Amino acid sequence: MLQFILDILSVPAILVGLISMIGLIALKKSSADIIKGTIKTILGFLILGGGAGIVVGALSSFGAMFQHGFNINGVVPHNEAIVAMALKTYGTQTALIMAFGMVMNILIARFTPLKYIFLTGHHTLYMACMIASILAVGGMQGVSLVIVGSIILGFIMALFPAIAQPTMRKITGTDDVAFGHFSTVGYVFSAWIGSLVGNKEKTTEDINFPQGLSFLRDSSLAVSLVMLVLYFIVAIASGPAYVEKELSGGQHFIVFSIIQAITFAGGVYIILAGVRLVLAEIVPAFSGIATTLVPDAKPAIDCPVVYPYAPNAVLIGFLSSFAGGVVGMIVLLMLGKSMPGLPIILPGVVPHFFCGATAGVFGNATGGLRGSIAGAFAQGLLITFLPVLLMPVLGDLGFANTTFSDADFGVVGIVLGNLLQFFK
Protein backbone atom coordinates (compact mmCIF):
# COMPACT_ATOMS: atom_id res chain seq x y z
CA MET A 1 0.00 0.00 0.00
CA LEU A 2 2.77 2.39 0.95
CA GLN A 3 4.53 1.51 -2.30
CA PHE A 4 1.32 2.27 -4.19
CA ILE A 5 1.05 5.72 -2.57
CA LEU A 6 4.71 6.47 -3.23
CA ASP A 7 4.30 5.43 -6.85
CA ILE A 8 1.31 7.72 -7.26
CA LEU A 9 3.17 10.64 -5.71
CA SER A 10 6.15 10.11 -7.95
CA VAL A 11 4.07 10.57 -11.10
CA PRO A 12 4.36 14.31 -11.76
CA ALA A 13 1.05 14.52 -13.64
CA ILE A 14 -0.84 13.13 -10.66
CA LEU A 15 1.16 15.28 -8.28
CA VAL A 16 0.19 18.51 -10.04
CA GLY A 17 -3.38 17.21 -10.11
CA LEU A 18 -3.24 16.80 -6.33
CA ILE A 19 -1.80 20.29 -5.90
CA SER A 20 -4.65 21.79 -7.85
CA MET A 21 -7.12 19.60 -5.91
CA ILE A 22 -5.80 20.98 -2.62
CA GLY A 23 -6.19 24.51 -4.00
CA LEU A 24 -9.76 23.84 -5.08
CA ILE A 25 -10.63 22.33 -1.70
CA ALA A 26 -9.09 25.34 0.06
CA LEU A 27 -11.30 27.63 -2.03
CA LYS A 28 -14.33 25.49 -0.97
CA LYS A 29 -15.35 24.63 -4.53
CA SER A 30 -18.11 22.13 -5.28
CA SER A 31 -17.12 18.48 -5.66
CA ALA A 32 -17.94 18.62 -9.38
CA ASP A 33 -15.54 21.57 -9.80
CA ILE A 34 -12.89 19.78 -7.78
CA ILE A 35 -13.04 16.64 -9.93
CA LYS A 36 -13.19 18.65 -13.17
CA GLY A 37 -10.28 20.88 -12.18
CA THR A 38 -8.11 18.01 -10.96
CA ILE A 39 -8.57 15.96 -14.11
CA LYS A 40 -7.96 18.96 -16.38
CA THR A 41 -4.71 19.70 -14.56
CA ILE A 42 -3.50 16.12 -15.06
CA LEU A 43 -4.61 16.27 -18.69
CA GLY A 44 -2.64 19.48 -19.17
CA PHE A 45 0.54 17.95 -17.80
CA LEU A 46 0.24 14.92 -20.09
CA ILE A 47 -0.46 17.13 -23.14
CA LEU A 48 2.64 19.14 -22.29
CA GLY A 49 4.73 15.96 -22.43
CA GLY A 50 3.30 15.17 -25.87
CA GLY A 51 4.32 18.59 -27.14
CA ALA A 52 7.84 18.01 -25.84
CA GLY A 53 8.26 14.98 -28.11
CA ILE A 54 7.28 17.00 -31.17
CA VAL A 55 9.59 19.89 -30.31
CA VAL A 56 12.52 17.56 -29.67
CA GLY A 57 11.99 15.88 -33.03
CA ALA A 58 11.96 19.16 -34.94
CA LEU A 59 14.93 20.56 -33.00
CA SER A 60 17.10 17.49 -33.49
CA SER A 61 17.05 17.87 -37.26
CA PHE A 62 17.76 21.58 -36.81
CA GLY A 63 20.71 20.77 -34.54
CA ALA A 64 22.05 18.18 -36.98
CA MET A 65 21.86 20.61 -39.92
CA PHE A 66 23.45 23.40 -37.89
CA GLN A 67 26.27 21.12 -36.77
CA HIS A 68 26.89 19.87 -40.30
CA GLY A 69 26.64 23.29 -41.93
CA PHE A 70 28.64 25.38 -39.47
CA ASN A 71 30.53 22.78 -37.44
CA ILE A 72 29.32 24.30 -34.18
CA ASN A 73 26.45 23.84 -31.76
CA GLY A 74 23.44 26.09 -32.52
CA VAL A 75 20.91 26.81 -29.78
CA VAL A 76 17.46 28.40 -30.14
CA PRO A 77 16.48 29.63 -26.65
CA HIS A 78 12.85 28.83 -25.93
CA ASN A 79 11.43 28.38 -22.44
CA GLU A 80 8.53 26.12 -23.38
CA ALA A 81 10.77 23.74 -25.33
CA ILE A 82 13.41 23.31 -22.61
CA VAL A 83 10.87 23.11 -19.78
CA ALA A 84 8.85 20.41 -21.54
CA MET A 85 12.06 18.40 -22.00
CA ALA A 86 13.26 18.95 -18.42
CA LEU A 87 9.91 17.90 -16.95
CA LYS A 88 10.47 14.40 -18.34
CA THR A 89 13.34 13.99 -15.86
CA TYR A 90 12.57 16.47 -13.08
CA GLY A 91 8.76 16.54 -13.13
CA THR A 92 8.21 15.47 -9.52
CA GLN A 93 10.78 17.87 -8.07
CA THR A 94 9.41 20.70 -10.23
CA ALA A 95 5.82 20.14 -9.09
CA LEU A 96 6.82 20.08 -5.40
CA ILE A 97 9.10 23.13 -5.68
CA MET A 98 6.37 25.02 -7.48
CA ALA A 99 3.76 24.21 -4.82
CA PHE A 100 5.96 24.96 -1.79
CA GLY A 101 7.58 27.90 -3.60
CA MET A 102 4.15 29.53 -3.84
CA VAL A 103 3.62 28.88 -0.12
CA MET A 104 7.02 30.51 0.56
CA ASN A 105 6.04 33.50 -1.58
CA ILE A 106 2.92 34.01 0.56
CA LEU A 107 4.94 33.67 3.79
CA ILE A 108 7.56 36.16 2.60
CA ALA A 109 4.88 38.64 1.53
CA ARG A 110 3.13 38.19 4.87
CA PHE A 111 6.12 38.58 7.17
CA THR A 112 8.71 40.70 5.32
CA PRO A 113 8.58 44.09 3.59
CA LEU A 114 8.67 42.33 0.19
CA LYS A 115 4.91 42.60 -0.32
CA TYR A 116 4.69 41.00 -3.74
CA ILE A 117 2.65 38.02 -4.90
CA PHE A 118 3.99 36.61 -8.15
CA LEU A 119 0.97 35.73 -10.29
CA THR A 120 2.64 34.80 -13.58
CA GLY A 121 2.03 31.09 -13.16
CA HIS A 122 3.86 29.80 -16.21
CA HIS A 123 7.04 31.57 -15.14
CA THR A 124 6.66 30.10 -11.64
CA LEU A 125 6.46 26.68 -13.28
CA TYR A 126 9.45 27.31 -15.58
CA MET A 127 11.58 28.72 -12.76
CA ALA A 128 10.66 25.79 -10.48
CA CYS A 129 11.73 23.48 -13.29
CA MET A 130 15.07 25.23 -13.81
CA ILE A 131 15.84 25.33 -10.09
CA ALA A 132 14.97 21.61 -9.80
CA SER A 133 17.28 20.77 -12.71
CA ILE A 134 20.19 22.81 -11.41
CA LEU A 135 19.92 21.52 -7.83
CA ALA A 136 19.75 17.94 -9.10
CA VAL A 137 22.73 18.45 -11.42
CA GLY A 138 24.55 20.06 -8.48
CA GLY A 139 24.19 16.84 -6.48
CA MET A 140 21.15 17.54 -4.29
CA GLN A 141 18.19 15.19 -4.02
CA GLY A 142 15.09 14.22 -2.07
CA VAL A 143 13.60 16.38 0.66
CA SER A 144 16.56 18.76 0.89
CA LEU A 145 16.31 19.52 -2.84
CA VAL A 146 12.62 20.39 -2.51
CA ILE A 147 13.12 22.52 0.63
CA VAL A 148 16.08 24.47 -0.75
CA GLY A 149 14.38 24.84 -4.14
CA SER A 150 11.13 26.11 -2.62
CA ILE A 151 12.89 28.70 -0.46
CA ILE A 152 14.86 29.99 -3.44
CA LEU A 153 11.76 30.10 -5.65
CA GLY A 154 9.59 31.83 -3.03
CA PHE A 155 12.32 34.37 -2.40
CA ILE A 156 12.87 35.32 -6.04
CA MET A 157 9.11 35.47 -6.63
CA ALA A 158 8.99 38.29 -4.08
CA LEU A 159 12.38 39.86 -4.83
CA PHE A 160 12.32 40.38 -8.61
CA PRO A 161 9.04 42.37 -8.64
CA ALA A 162 10.62 44.63 -5.98
CA ILE A 163 13.58 45.29 -8.30
CA ALA A 164 11.23 46.31 -11.12
CA GLN A 165 8.92 48.44 -8.97
CA PRO A 166 10.70 51.84 -9.22
CA THR A 167 10.42 51.76 -13.03
CA MET A 168 6.90 50.28 -12.85
CA ARG A 169 5.81 53.34 -10.87
CA LYS A 170 7.09 55.55 -13.71
CA ILE A 171 5.28 53.47 -16.35
CA THR A 172 1.90 52.96 -14.71
CA GLY A 173 1.78 56.06 -12.52
CA THR A 174 0.60 53.96 -9.57
CA ASP A 175 2.18 51.85 -6.84
CA ASP A 176 -0.70 49.36 -6.65
CA VAL A 177 0.44 46.94 -9.29
CA ALA A 178 3.75 45.15 -9.59
CA PHE A 179 5.57 43.45 -12.39
CA GLY A 180 6.08 39.68 -12.49
CA HIS A 181 8.07 38.30 -15.40
CA PHE A 182 11.40 36.55 -15.00
CA SER A 183 13.46 38.74 -17.26
CA THR A 184 13.49 41.59 -14.74
CA VAL A 185 17.25 42.05 -14.78
CA GLY A 186 17.05 42.71 -18.53
CA TYR A 187 14.26 45.28 -18.06
CA VAL A 188 15.98 47.12 -15.26
CA PHE A 189 19.18 47.07 -17.32
CA SER A 190 17.21 48.57 -20.21
CA ALA A 191 15.75 51.26 -17.96
CA TRP A 192 19.25 52.08 -16.68
CA ILE A 193 20.69 52.31 -20.22
CA GLY A 194 17.67 54.43 -21.15
CA SER A 195 18.34 56.87 -18.33
CA LEU A 196 21.96 57.23 -19.50
CA VAL A 197 21.39 57.88 -23.19
CA GLY A 198 17.90 59.23 -23.56
CA ASN A 199 15.42 61.90 -22.70
CA LYS A 200 12.14 60.63 -21.31
CA GLU A 201 10.28 63.70 -22.55
CA LYS A 202 10.83 62.57 -26.15
CA THR A 203 8.69 59.46 -25.80
CA THR A 204 8.14 56.76 -28.41
CA GLU A 205 4.43 57.50 -28.30
CA ASP A 206 4.86 60.93 -29.93
CA ILE A 207 6.05 59.43 -33.18
CA ASN A 208 3.90 57.76 -35.80
CA PHE A 209 5.21 54.22 -35.87
CA PRO A 210 3.74 51.79 -38.42
CA GLN A 211 1.65 49.17 -36.60
CA GLY A 212 1.90 46.70 -39.50
CA LEU A 213 4.18 44.39 -37.55
CA SER A 214 1.69 43.90 -34.74
CA PHE A 215 0.54 40.64 -36.33
CA LEU A 216 3.76 39.21 -34.87
CA ARG A 217 2.08 39.42 -31.46
CA ASP A 218 0.46 36.14 -32.48
CA SER A 219 3.20 33.96 -31.07
CA SER A 220 2.53 30.76 -33.06
CA LEU A 221 2.71 32.77 -36.26
CA ALA A 222 5.85 34.61 -35.18
CA VAL A 223 7.58 31.39 -34.14
CA SER A 224 6.68 29.74 -37.47
CA LEU A 225 7.99 32.67 -39.53
CA VAL A 226 11.29 33.09 -37.69
CA MET A 227 11.91 29.34 -37.50
CA LEU A 228 11.27 29.13 -41.26
CA VAL A 229 14.05 31.65 -41.85
CA LEU A 230 16.41 29.86 -39.45
CA TYR A 231 15.67 26.41 -40.93
CA PHE A 232 16.21 27.72 -44.48
CA ILE A 233 19.58 29.16 -43.52
CA VAL A 234 20.84 25.98 -41.85
CA ALA A 235 19.36 23.71 -44.55
CA ILE A 236 21.14 25.69 -47.28
CA ALA A 237 24.35 25.80 -45.26
CA SER A 238 24.37 22.04 -44.73
CA GLY A 239 23.44 21.39 -48.36
CA PRO A 240 20.62 19.45 -50.02
CA ALA A 241 22.72 16.29 -50.34
CA TYR A 242 23.22 15.95 -46.57
CA VAL A 243 19.63 16.85 -45.64
CA GLU A 244 18.02 14.52 -48.16
CA LYS A 245 20.36 11.60 -47.44
CA GLU A 246 20.58 11.79 -43.64
CA LEU A 247 17.44 13.52 -42.37
CA SER A 248 14.50 13.84 -44.72
CA GLY A 249 14.45 10.36 -46.23
CA GLY A 250 14.68 11.81 -49.74
CA GLN A 251 12.15 14.64 -49.31
CA HIS A 252 13.25 17.90 -50.96
CA PHE A 253 15.33 19.82 -48.43
CA ILE A 254 13.28 23.02 -48.70
CA VAL A 255 10.00 21.17 -48.19
CA PHE A 256 11.59 19.35 -45.25
CA SER A 257 12.68 22.67 -43.70
CA ILE A 258 9.23 24.20 -44.06
CA ILE A 259 7.58 21.22 -42.40
CA GLN A 260 10.14 20.99 -39.58
CA ALA A 261 9.98 24.73 -38.82
CA ILE A 262 6.20 24.74 -38.57
CA THR A 263 6.29 21.43 -36.66
CA PHE A 264 8.42 23.19 -34.03
CA ALA A 265 5.79 25.92 -33.74
CA GLY A 266 3.12 23.22 -33.52
CA GLY A 267 4.94 21.50 -30.68
CA VAL A 268 5.22 24.80 -28.81
CA TYR A 269 1.50 25.40 -29.40
CA ILE A 270 0.69 22.04 -27.80
CA ILE A 271 3.00 22.74 -24.84
CA LEU A 272 1.28 26.11 -24.32
CA ALA A 273 -2.12 24.42 -24.38
CA GLY A 274 -0.87 21.99 -21.74
CA VAL A 275 0.59 24.74 -19.57
CA ARG A 276 -2.69 26.66 -19.80
CA LEU A 277 -4.59 23.63 -18.46
CA VAL A 278 -2.05 22.98 -15.71
CA LEU A 279 -2.34 26.56 -14.48
CA ALA A 280 -6.10 26.99 -14.96
CA GLU A 281 -6.90 25.96 -11.38
CA ILE A 282 -3.59 26.53 -9.61
CA VAL A 283 -3.21 30.27 -10.32
CA PRO A 284 -6.72 31.34 -9.19
CA ALA A 285 -6.30 29.21 -6.05
CA PHE A 286 -2.90 30.77 -5.34
CA SER A 287 -4.25 34.26 -6.01
CA GLY A 288 -7.34 33.67 -3.85
CA ILE A 289 -5.38 32.29 -0.90
CA ALA A 290 -2.70 34.98 -1.17
CA THR A 291 -5.16 37.88 -1.20
CA THR A 292 -6.92 36.46 1.87
CA LEU A 293 -3.73 35.93 3.86
CA VAL A 294 -1.84 39.02 2.67
CA PRO A 295 -4.47 41.67 1.91
CA ASP A 296 -1.92 44.46 1.43
CA ALA A 297 0.20 42.54 -1.07
CA LYS A 298 0.78 43.85 -4.57
CA PRO A 299 -0.02 41.43 -7.39
CA ALA A 300 2.95 40.98 -9.74
CA ILE A 301 1.57 40.54 -13.25
CA ASP A 302 2.93 39.21 -16.55
CA CYS A 303 4.90 41.52 -18.86
CA PRO A 304 2.10 42.54 -21.28
CA VAL A 305 0.69 44.58 -18.38
CA VAL A 306 2.99 47.40 -19.51
CA TYR A 307 2.26 47.15 -23.26
CA PRO A 308 -0.86 49.34 -23.39
CA TYR A 309 1.12 52.21 -21.82
CA ALA A 310 3.41 52.44 -24.87
CA PRO A 311 2.33 50.40 -27.94
CA ASN A 312 5.01 52.01 -30.14
CA ALA A 313 7.74 51.09 -27.64
CA VAL A 314 6.50 47.49 -27.80
CA LEU A 315 7.31 47.17 -31.51
CA ILE A 316 10.45 49.30 -31.34
CA GLY A 317 11.67 47.21 -28.42
CA PHE A 318 11.08 43.96 -30.27
CA LEU A 319 12.98 45.09 -33.38
CA SER A 320 15.81 46.57 -31.37
CA SER A 321 16.14 43.54 -29.10
CA PHE A 322 16.11 41.22 -32.10
CA ALA A 323 18.87 43.33 -33.67
CA GLY A 324 20.78 42.94 -30.40
CA GLY A 325 20.26 39.17 -30.65
CA VAL A 326 21.67 39.10 -34.20
CA VAL A 327 24.71 41.20 -33.23
CA GLY A 328 25.24 39.00 -30.15
CA MET A 329 25.10 35.89 -32.32
CA ILE A 330 27.73 37.32 -34.69
CA VAL A 331 29.97 38.11 -31.70
CA LEU A 332 29.58 34.51 -30.49
CA LEU A 333 30.38 33.19 -33.98
CA MET A 334 33.61 35.21 -34.00
CA LEU A 335 34.53 34.15 -30.45
CA GLY A 336 33.68 30.56 -31.39
CA LYS A 337 36.59 30.50 -33.84
CA SER A 338 39.07 30.69 -30.99
CA MET A 339 36.89 28.89 -28.41
CA PRO A 340 35.71 25.56 -29.85
CA GLY A 341 32.64 24.16 -28.14
CA LEU A 342 31.12 27.58 -27.48
CA PRO A 343 27.38 27.31 -28.13
CA ILE A 344 25.98 29.79 -30.64
CA ILE A 345 22.82 31.39 -29.26
CA LEU A 346 20.42 32.20 -32.11
CA PRO A 347 17.84 34.96 -31.77
CA GLY A 348 14.71 33.19 -30.52
CA VAL A 349 11.62 35.10 -31.54
CA VAL A 350 9.56 34.60 -28.39
CA PRO A 351 12.12 35.97 -25.91
CA HIS A 352 12.98 38.88 -28.18
CA PHE A 353 9.34 39.66 -28.67
CA PHE A 354 8.10 39.52 -25.12
CA CYS A 355 11.29 40.54 -23.35
CA GLY A 356 12.36 42.95 -26.08
CA ALA A 357 8.96 44.62 -26.12
CA THR A 358 8.96 44.99 -22.36
CA ALA A 359 12.54 46.29 -22.37
CA GLY A 360 11.38 48.83 -24.95
CA VAL A 361 8.66 50.08 -22.61
CA PHE A 362 11.06 50.23 -19.64
CA GLY A 363 13.69 52.06 -21.72
CA ASN A 364 11.06 54.51 -22.92
CA ALA A 365 9.99 55.25 -19.35
CA THR A 366 13.46 56.46 -18.44
CA GLY A 367 14.89 57.63 -21.77
CA GLY A 368 12.13 58.09 -24.34
CA LEU A 369 12.66 56.94 -27.92
CA ARG A 370 16.44 56.76 -27.68
CA GLY A 371 16.20 54.98 -24.34
CA SER A 372 13.76 52.48 -25.79
CA ILE A 373 16.01 51.65 -28.75
CA ALA A 374 19.27 51.49 -26.79
CA GLY A 375 17.78 49.74 -23.74
CA ALA A 376 16.06 47.02 -25.75
CA PHE A 377 19.20 46.51 -27.84
CA ALA A 378 21.28 46.05 -24.67
CA GLN A 379 18.66 43.65 -23.31
CA GLY A 380 18.86 41.69 -26.58
CA LEU A 381 22.62 41.33 -26.13
CA LEU A 382 22.14 40.30 -22.50
CA ILE A 383 19.68 37.48 -23.24
CA THR A 384 22.07 36.24 -25.93
CA PHE A 385 25.13 36.03 -23.68
CA LEU A 386 23.49 34.78 -20.43
CA PRO A 387 22.49 31.37 -21.88
CA VAL A 388 26.13 30.72 -22.84
CA LEU A 389 27.05 30.78 -19.14
CA LEU A 390 23.85 29.04 -18.06
CA MET A 391 24.12 25.96 -20.27
CA PRO A 392 27.18 24.43 -18.53
CA VAL A 393 25.35 24.23 -15.16
CA LEU A 394 22.30 22.49 -16.65
CA GLY A 395 23.95 19.08 -16.98
CA ASP A 396 22.53 16.95 -19.79
CA LEU A 397 19.93 19.65 -20.51
CA GLY A 398 22.83 21.92 -21.46
CA PHE A 399 23.33 19.77 -24.56
CA ALA A 400 19.82 20.28 -25.92
CA ASN A 401 19.45 22.56 -28.94
CA THR A 402 17.35 24.90 -26.86
CA THR A 403 17.60 26.49 -23.42
CA PHE A 404 16.01 28.95 -20.97
CA SER A 405 15.75 32.30 -22.67
CA ASP A 406 14.81 35.10 -20.26
CA ALA A 407 17.37 37.06 -18.25
CA ASP A 408 16.38 36.08 -14.71
CA PHE A 409 16.63 32.39 -15.56
CA GLY A 410 20.17 33.10 -16.70
CA VAL A 411 21.09 35.14 -13.63
CA VAL A 412 19.51 32.80 -11.05
CA GLY A 413 20.76 29.68 -12.82
CA ILE A 414 24.34 30.89 -13.23
CA VAL A 415 24.61 32.03 -9.60
CA LEU A 416 22.97 28.89 -8.22
CA GLY A 417 24.82 26.45 -10.45
CA ASN A 418 28.21 27.93 -9.68
CA LEU A 419 27.50 28.17 -5.93
CA LEU A 420 26.75 24.46 -5.89
CA GLN A 421 30.15 23.78 -7.45
CA PHE A 422 31.73 25.09 -4.24
CA PHE A 423 29.88 22.61 -2.05
CA LYS A 424 30.44 19.65 -4.29
Place this chain on the structure above:
Amino acid sequence: MKILVCCGSGLGSSFMIEMNIKKVLAELGVEATVDHSDLSSASGIKADIYVGTRDIASQLTSLGGKVVSLNSMIDKNELKEKIGAALVD
Protein backbone atom coordinates in the same frame (compact mmCIF):
# COMPACT_ATOMS: atom_id res chain seq x y z
CA MET B 1 -22.92 34.24 -23.40
CA LYS B 2 -19.20 33.58 -23.90
CA ILE B 3 -16.36 36.01 -23.32
CA LEU B 4 -12.87 35.21 -24.65
CA VAL B 5 -9.83 37.17 -23.45
CA CYS B 6 -6.79 37.08 -25.73
CA CYS B 7 -3.10 37.89 -25.46
CA GLY B 8 0.06 37.00 -27.39
CA SER B 9 0.65 33.54 -25.97
CA GLY B 10 -2.55 33.12 -23.97
CA LEU B 11 -0.77 32.36 -20.71
CA GLY B 12 -0.36 35.27 -18.34
CA SER B 13 -2.07 38.56 -19.05
CA SER B 14 -5.22 37.17 -20.66
CA PHE B 15 -5.56 34.88 -17.62
CA MET B 16 -5.29 37.86 -15.23
CA ILE B 17 -7.95 39.77 -17.18
CA GLU B 18 -10.17 36.66 -17.19
CA MET B 19 -9.95 36.46 -13.39
CA ASN B 20 -10.86 40.13 -13.12
CA ILE B 21 -13.77 39.79 -15.56
CA LYS B 22 -15.16 36.95 -13.45
CA LYS B 23 -15.09 39.27 -10.43
CA VAL B 24 -16.78 42.02 -12.44
CA LEU B 25 -19.48 39.65 -13.68
CA ALA B 26 -20.18 38.52 -10.14
CA GLU B 27 -20.59 42.17 -9.11
CA LEU B 28 -22.91 42.82 -12.06
CA GLY B 29 -24.82 39.62 -11.36
CA VAL B 30 -24.31 38.30 -14.90
CA GLU B 31 -23.77 34.63 -15.79
CA ALA B 32 -21.26 34.05 -18.59
CA THR B 33 -18.48 31.69 -19.59
CA VAL B 34 -15.09 33.40 -19.54
CA ASP B 35 -12.00 31.82 -21.07
CA HIS B 36 -8.56 32.92 -22.28
CA SER B 37 -6.45 31.98 -25.29
CA ASP B 38 -3.61 33.02 -27.58
CA LEU B 39 -4.30 34.98 -30.75
CA SER B 40 -3.91 31.98 -33.10
CA SER B 41 -6.45 29.88 -31.23
CA ALA B 42 -8.90 32.77 -30.91
CA SER B 43 -9.85 32.53 -34.59
CA GLY B 44 -11.17 29.04 -33.92
CA ILE B 45 -13.11 29.84 -30.75
CA LYS B 46 -16.62 31.22 -31.05
CA ALA B 47 -17.38 33.94 -28.53
CA ASP B 48 -19.88 36.76 -28.14
CA ILE B 49 -17.30 39.19 -26.78
CA TYR B 50 -13.56 39.20 -27.45
CA VAL B 51 -11.40 41.14 -25.01
CA GLY B 52 -7.82 42.36 -25.49
CA THR B 53 -5.59 45.24 -24.52
CA ARG B 54 -5.52 48.10 -27.00
CA ASP B 55 -2.21 47.02 -28.52
CA ILE B 56 -3.74 43.79 -29.86
CA ALA B 57 -7.47 44.55 -30.00
CA SER B 58 -7.25 45.41 -33.73
CA GLN B 59 -6.46 41.74 -34.40
CA LEU B 60 -9.71 40.62 -32.82
CA THR B 61 -12.04 42.63 -35.06
CA SER B 62 -12.37 39.99 -37.79
CA LEU B 63 -13.51 37.22 -35.46
CA GLY B 64 -17.21 37.94 -35.60
CA GLY B 65 -17.97 39.02 -32.06
CA LYS B 66 -18.00 42.30 -30.19
CA VAL B 67 -14.51 43.56 -29.34
CA VAL B 68 -13.61 45.20 -26.04
CA SER B 69 -10.32 47.11 -26.23
CA LEU B 70 -8.73 47.88 -22.86
CA ASN B 71 -6.41 50.80 -22.23
CA SER B 72 -5.19 49.16 -19.06
CA MET B 73 -4.98 45.61 -17.81
CA ILE B 74 -5.28 46.63 -14.21
CA ASP B 75 -8.02 49.25 -14.15
CA LYS B 76 -11.09 47.44 -12.76
CA ASN B 77 -13.33 50.47 -13.30
CA GLU B 78 -12.53 50.58 -16.99
CA LEU B 79 -13.13 46.83 -17.21
CA LYS B 80 -16.46 47.07 -15.43
CA GLU B 81 -17.64 49.96 -17.59
CA LYS B 82 -16.61 48.42 -20.92
CA ILE B 83 -17.75 44.86 -20.17
CA GLY B 84 -21.02 46.24 -18.81
CA ALA B 85 -21.55 48.26 -21.99
CA ALA B 86 -20.75 45.28 -24.23
CA LEU B 87 -23.20 43.11 -22.31
CA VAL B 88 -26.02 45.61 -22.79
CA ASP B 89 -26.16 46.04 -26.55
